[in-house]
Amino acid sequence: MPQTAAHSLFFGRALLPQGWAGDVRITIADGVIASVETGATRTGGEVDLGVALPGLSNVHSHAFQRAMAGLTEERGPNEGDDFWSWRALMYRFLDRGGPEEIEAITALAFAEMLEGGFTRVGEFHYLHNDPDGRTYADRGELAARIAGAADQTGIALTLLPVFYAHAGFGGTPPAHGQRRFINDIDGFSKLMDESRHIASALPDAVVGVAPHSLRAVTPEEIAAVVPMAGDGPIHIHAAEQTKEVDDCLAWSGARPVQWLLDNVGLDRRWCLIHATHLTADETTRMAKSGAVAGLCPVTEANLGDGVFPAVDFLSQGGAFGVGTDSNVLIDAAGELRALEYSQRLTHRGRAVLADREASTGGTLYRRALAGGAQATQGTTGIAVGQAADLVSLELEDLAYAGRSDDALLDSLVFAGPKRAIRTVWRRGREVVKNGRHIARGAIEARYRRALDAVLGG
The missing domain is CATH 3.20.20.140 (Metal-dependent hydrolases)
Structure with missing residues (x-):
């Protein structure tokens, strides 16, 4: 997959190595986290992407x-x-x-x-x-x-x-x-x-x-x-x-x-x-x-x-x-x-x-x-120098209602939300959107043909 241009993502909350933080701006260059700013003020063009977890x-x-x-x-x-x-x-x-x-x-x-x-x-x-x-x-x-x-x-x-x-x-x-x-x-x-x-x-x-x-x-x-x-x-x-x-x-x-x-x-x-x-x-x-x-x-x-x-x-x-x-x-x-x-x-x-x-x-x-x-030998967390591999939760799911920080993780693991994850970024590139892989249609079609060959051939 192609590399992404330098850009930033803004999250209301993010799980960082030092713990949970609010109003977090993550700047990404060449797929790697270049800076992590906490307590940031959102600019006019930024969208609050919710809660970020390291993948x-x-x-x-x-x-x-x-x-x-x-x-x-x-x-x-x-x-x-x-x-x-x-x-x-x-x-x-x-x-x-x-x-x-x-x-x-x-x-x-x-x-x-x-x-x-x-x-x-x-x-x-x-x-x-x-x-x-x-x-x-x-x-x-x-x-x-x-x-x-x-x-x-x-x-x-x-x-x-x-x-x-x-x-x-x-x-x-x-x-x-x-x-x-x-x-x-x-x-x-x-x-x-x-x-x-x-x-x-x-x-x-x-x-x-x-x-x-x-x-x-x-x-x-x-x-x-x-x-x-x-x-x-x-x-x-x-x-x-x-x-x-x-x-x-x-x-x-x-x-x-x-x-x-x-x-x-x-x-x-x-x-x-x-x-x-x-x-x-x-x-x-x-x-x-x-x-x-x-x-x-x-x-x-x-x-x-x-x-x-x-x-x-x-x-x-x-x-x-x-x-x-x-x-x-x-x-x-x-x-x-x-x-x-x-x-x-x-x-x-x-x-x-x-x-x-x-x-x-x-x-x-x-x-x-x-x-x-x-x-x-993978990414250890949301920190400078690490690959920008991020997961955001589908906060509209009722399993997450009224919860924050580690309570969200408890709900993710034990409440089994039907729509657990909203977006996934891999090296800063969005690969899962609204819970589905961006290429799922083509991947599923190839899989069905493969399964026909393996099980029916």
Whole structure:
């Protein structure tokens, strides 16, 4: 998307790093915040745009799974439908869908993320090969399609190419259903080079690396892949399922997060996706490591994964971000609500994750902003030098009536307004207007054609 000329936006209230402020003028040049003036006097040509929030980072997305939303809810013939039976359905879904379809599905997911309050996405990109498992002539073909969808929608992209080589712990040969994911070290190194070249065409894009999981990558391969991140973030699935924990113990004598803590030197560059099943010791050590917990509460509930020990983790200084993972529902506030409600059900209390004598919605929003920015190297807030990634609320919705400041965030997260978000600016450019992405019509049309090809072809 094109850059915007220097201009300013005026908000009656805005959530700044130092707290809420009134009469805020934000001046933007080349997509970046050049100045933030509080207590400003509105000029004759300025319109009060209401309440401004910094956009959140979506730390974990598999965009192509957006097309599966609602299609995996039928109970199977056997007892015990779970993550593993869902995964088998997902593998079959991948039998169809070429570059055009992947790009169209991804564009819809990215547009919906913007409409839902996310302004950056960490795309955990593991779909690399064609439907037969062959390498594309252009190894970066599908990475380019992800970047193309980001460019079309305007969302900020943290591209996380995934290294995936095995079907299970200890280097088990990959299964047929994993053929679109598989790489070797040399091929993956070339893919990383291509990904960086592709991302360089997007403003403030970030490239990191994602060894998929300990079941899909050997220790030797992790050691080879992690340096390929350079200065970028490192993401990995860990301890999502109890079977994964049991299999890891059988393979190594250690649990997944324990193994990572002992063997890879977790630090602030790492984001452990899910980390659902932790011991008390793992919780303490992970919190102290500085690594981010990449929580996807809606998907984790959908798949029956379990509940992350958020109370203990946060009380020990742990950082978290939220992600939409399988994209069964795409809504930043919905992820925060699911996170808090899962903790309330577990602990049989209310306002469980709120700072003492503080708003729950405000606490969740601020912490997700900070952890998400760390995990994706994204925007940290409305401040000079940061990308002008802003979200304004639809204050005409009755859910916001009579509320201000953190009470608005409580209503956003827990009252579930039907019209939660009015406008989204990405690098100062309006990409969502009146709750809809500005290119939604064209994006929807392409998505419908893609879905026909994937589901009906």
